[in-house]
Structure formats: C-alpha cells, structure tokens
Amino acid sequence: MVQILVVEDNPVNMELTVDLLESYGYAVVQAEDGFVALQKLQDEDIDLILLDIQLPKIDGLELLARIKSDDSTRDIPVIALTAHSMRGDDERFISAGCIDYVSKPIDIKGFREKLHFYLGNLN
Template identity: 50%
Template sequence: MLRILVIEDSPVNMALTVAILESAGHSILQADHAAEGIEIARREQPDLVLMDIQLPDIDGLAATRRLKADPRTAQLPVIALTAFAMKGDEDETRKAGCDGYVTKPIRYKEFLAEVNAVMKRRAEAAQR
C-alpha cells in the first residue's frame, strides 16, 4: 500500500482518481491547488505524487520543478495527470521532472500500470 498525494483541482477527476487508488489499496492525501500540494508533500512525504498539469494557482509543471528543486521533496516520484495528449506534451512533463505520464480521461488499468511502473523503477534505482 502506498501513500499517494493527488493534486487535482477538478472535483470529478479527484473523486475518480481517489476511487481507483483506494480500490487498489492505497491511502490518499488530497490537494486542489499546487501550493497546498507542495506543502503537503513537504510535510507528509508521500510515496508518490500525482500532479494535474492545469491548476488554478501554479501550473503542474512549475509545481513539479519546485518539488524536484527542494531537497525535502526532490526524491518524490511525480506522475503527470493531464488532458494534454499532443505530440511533445509527455516530453515537456519529463523535462519538468515528472517520472510518469497519464492522460485523461483516466483508463483504470493503464493508470494503475503506470503507478506500478514508476514505483518499480524507483525501487530498482534505490537498490543500485
């Protein structure tokens, strides 16, 4: 079971994301603004951050860069959750420091597979 921070401003998307993750046995922390999410990440040190890219205060790419630049949160894996699915969008999220990429609307199996893949890569890297 993972402790996952979901940073998402849409109540519908938040509810769906939380339902999927909880059904897979994970515990969830929630934030609907990037600044709040960054503070929760610093304080709670979740196992994983799911970051919406379009947020009302700070966009998710800038928020990810802040997390990765902060020694307290630099090691946290971040998966981008985004409606942006154009060519090059995934590359932009990677450049900002995201470790994974999931497009909306979320597809249950693919979403959980990406969460598992990112955490597996993280565990393998830690063993090296």
C-alpha cells in the same frame, strides 16, 4: 502503506482518481492546488505524486519545479496528469522531471499497471 498525493483541481477527476487509488489499496492525500500540495508535502510522508498540469494559482510545471528544487521533496516520483495532451507533451513533462505521464480520461487498466510498475515494490 504507500501514500500518494493527488494534485487535482477538478472535483470529479479528483473523486475518480482517489476512488481508483483506494480500490488498489493505496492511501491518498488530496490537494486542490499547488499551494495546498506544497503544504501537504511538508506535513505528510508521500511516496508518489500524481500531478495535474492545468492547475489554478501555480501551474503544474511550476509546482514540479518547486518540488524538484527542494531537497526534502526532489526524490519523490511525479507522474503528470492532464486532459489536454498534445504531441510532445509527454517528452516535455519527462524533461521537466516527471517519471511518466497519464492522459485523462484515465485508462483504468493502464493506470493500475503503471502504478504497480512504479510502486509495486513498496506496496
């Protein structure tokens, strides 16, 4: 089963994202900050990371840099999640190492299609 790590500090956003992912048939691992995410990446077999960019302790871009600099995690695809989208953010996240970008609130249909595009062959 495909396993997705959701890194999200807002409990309401986490619950919505987890509910959506589970309804699509994915297994979900949750992390409320970057330090927890790094630990989960060592403990779990993760196929995709959904990464909130606005995080406490370690911001999303710093966490992304750590993920991409580690041989054991660098090949895991990362999709950025953020509510504060500004012009050019998507290019900034892609150039930092994300494969794609999803703005919050999540467009449910588009979100499912995006996940299927990246994970369809794994499910």
